[in-house]
Amino acid sequence: MEPDFQQYYDKAELLKALAHPVRLCIVHGLLEKGLCNVSYMQQCLSLPQSTISQHLGKLRTAGIIEAERAGLEVHYRIKNDRIKKLIEALAIPSTGA
Numbered sequence: 001m002e003p004d005f006q007q008y009y010d011k012a013e014l015l016k017a018l019a020h021p022v023r024l025c026i027v028h029g030l031l032e033k034g035l036c037n038v039s040y041m042q043q044c045l046s047l048p049q050s051t052i053s054q055h056l057g058k059l060r061t062a063g064i065i066e067a068e069r070a071g072l073e074v075h076y077r078i079k080n081d082r083i084k085k086l087i088e089a090l091a092i093p094s095t096g097a
Helices: 006-018 021-033 038-045 049-061 081-089
Strands: 065-070 073-078
Touching: 006 021, 006 049, 021 038, 021 049, 021 065, 021 073, 021 081, 038 049, 038 073, 049 065, 073 081
Parallel strands: none
Antiparallel strands: 065 073
16 A cells, blocks of 8 residues: 555645745734735835735745735735644744734
8 A cells, every 4th residue: 555645745835835934924924914915015024026926926826825805905814724823833923013
């Protein structure tokens, strides 16, 4: 009987998506704030909008965050509790945002 590596592959892909300082910071910020748009992230991170959008795209593709349109703005939030628990387990200090 061969081991089922699919479950490990899925988890590894999730960790790869989080394994970048900017993406980890975005997810941690969303955990603290709950809902956020790109403009706010841009101010907090002092990065170009295009850079943040690229990272948001990777996080969305990995199923870590989801987007909700509100008029002309798009708000992002963490998609599920599993991600929240994972970020909380890393014990990253609060930014006070």
